[in-house]
Amino acid sequence: MLKRNITASILLTTFLSACATAPGNYLDTSRLRDEPQSAPKETYPVRLIDSDLIVQQAQAKTAAQVLPPPGPFADPTQYVYRVAPQDILGITVWDHPELTTPNGSTLSAGGNTTQTLGGALQQPYTQALPGQADPYGQTVAPDGTIYFPFVGRIRASGKTTAQIREELATKLVPYIRNPQVDVRVLSYRSQKVQVTGDVKSPGPLAMSDVPLTLVDAITRSGGSTADADLQRVRLTRKNRLYVLDANGLLDRGDTTQNVMLEAGDIVNVPDRTDSRIFVMGEVKTPMPVTMIKGTLTIADALTQAGGVLDTDANPRQIYVMRGMKDKPATPDVYRLDMTQPDAIMLSSQFQLQPMDVVYVGTAASTTFNRVLQQILPTVQTVFYLKQLTR
Template identity: 70%
Template sequence: MVNRSLAFTVSAVFSLTTFLSACGALPGYSLNTSRLQDNDPTPTATYPVRLISADVILQQNRPATAAPLPPARFADPAQYVYRVAPQDIIGITVWDHPELTTQQGQTLSAGGNTTQTVAGALAQPYTTALPGQADPFGQTVSPDGTIFFPFLNKVHVAGKTAGEIRDQLAAALSPYLKKPQVDVRVLAYRSQKVSVTGEVKAPGPLAMSDVPLTLVDAITRSGGTTADADLQRVRLTRNGKLYQLDADGVLDRGEIDQNVMLQAGDIVNVPDRTDSRVFVMGEVKTPLPVSMMKGRLTIADALTQAGGILDTDANARQIYVVRGAREKPESPDIYRLDLTQPDSLLLSTQFRLQPLDVVYVGTAGSVQFNRLVNQVLPTLQTIFYLKQLTR
């Protein structure tokens, strides 16, 4: 009789399980896998694990190979000169000849209804390029690189410095004027620009002027960065090639070589910190992605921001760091930190994480057993109650 009762109980449980698995009206999500074909073989590769020690940290802190810098047109900022190009507006002064001189105190046409005084243009070498083309009081360099000047007709000025244009005009006016004294200045820089995009407060083009423009200058003139900016990985596109620069190194560590001089056509992009995250997972109080601050983050920083490890569930011997998900996903580097050792706390504050690292805290063996019991216990209770009902 007992065997028949037990057989009936098992049969009832099996029937109930089959019914519930086939019922599509149950609450919650349930994926129908009958149309999926999963033939992926079970991975058999093994990955070597390096125990984090003082030697590993010393090897990690060795200076890395510097990334290539973009080729510079001028080796030193003191060699920089601005050369006039089409759409620039220049002002010409011929002493004692006001009829040949750009009138001072008059308005400089900016196109449309916007005007700017000549004095204002001279006092603001960093002003945004004026949008207008025609100007009655300044000489706009035409697309063919020339300007019109009395007595001289067309004068080619493109590709020349203000000093070279001055000497050229003085020599050309000598047959008409006695010892002409000429001065030339650029009133509006409109031909050459650098584009600044990304996490800056005022993105847009910046006009090149007679003052050298560096990477930090461009970011500053764009209003500075936002709170999400990643200054350690500023991207510079020059002549179709992409370079990565560390503006944070310039500001914090005085790495002047990273503060490159910009040139016309450059595109500077200040990215956000999406690619500078570390993922903390496993037996921590708050699994979350942690953003690196100024490119620096240690295991201790990451675990602290995640609320620390769980006292009752975590295996303090299994603090893993998985690295290389982007460069070599098939053979990542794996490190392990044993927090039960006396020097582990110091090591956790010295081991530097890299972008997109995964910090995983393992589970204690007893906790895994308890979780298995918690999964099986409801089924055992169901069998027990059904057996009691069938008596």
């Protein structure tokens, strides 16, 4: 009987030791040298979330309002479109049909399609005609000039249609008595704004005689998609990047964010990847939470993560870690004490920022219980081995 118990003990010990050499994914650390750090670890100051901090946060948000980029026309009523190369002009001289673009003529739209002058006049300010030449209208040459009978070549680039009309009328006086001239743009093809990102119809938008604003550009591109982050629209102008809140016009009536665009601008509507909050620690469902219209509070984040664990969480240790992307060595750390009467109100007013980490601490009793759960299987194994060897 004793021999049988000893044999069983040896087999059990061999089986348990074999777990360390069992096949599976593991890292061989024999070639790694982990040297202990002799320098003391850096400490991070923690600021308690209270009513004073909420007030300071609101004041800082107002002071940090993003100003619109500078533009040539701050007032849309002062906007003037100036002709540029590749624009197509329609010139009318009254009572002189031989000098006028025929109303029944068609404009080349590229490929096998054409459109009438009436269609060209109704051309929406969303995109330019894809055609590269027009036999009936006056296409502005790459050097910025156009040719007109009796007048010859005149410079049109950089001028308004009114200035071109006055110059043509003045130079036609020797040939036509009291000439009445009208100049209009049949196709806007020279100046464009690129709209990219999470919009339904990304692509170029033609600048026209109607001012084009940021919201107009997004709307004319089919509107934003469900994943678009309208609070962080990126505008690239003259090699500088601006971040604008396109939704501020609808939510707060902030018209300063609805800037007027100019030729060469690139508007990028990003997704909400950079507007995430990470909820970790003793919550029911640790997960990234996407900000809603650019705002999210601690209460919102914890609620979407299923709430804190009643038996494991330490309600005094609700931490918010901020700025680890821009300043990883000196992040800002805030703590909310949920045991205080005003904690619920504070949790619903403290505004989180993109890439913040909300961490719920662990209760001391939970840590002790988890240590016991790790030790208990070993204690049980030793006990059974001792019983078998008796």
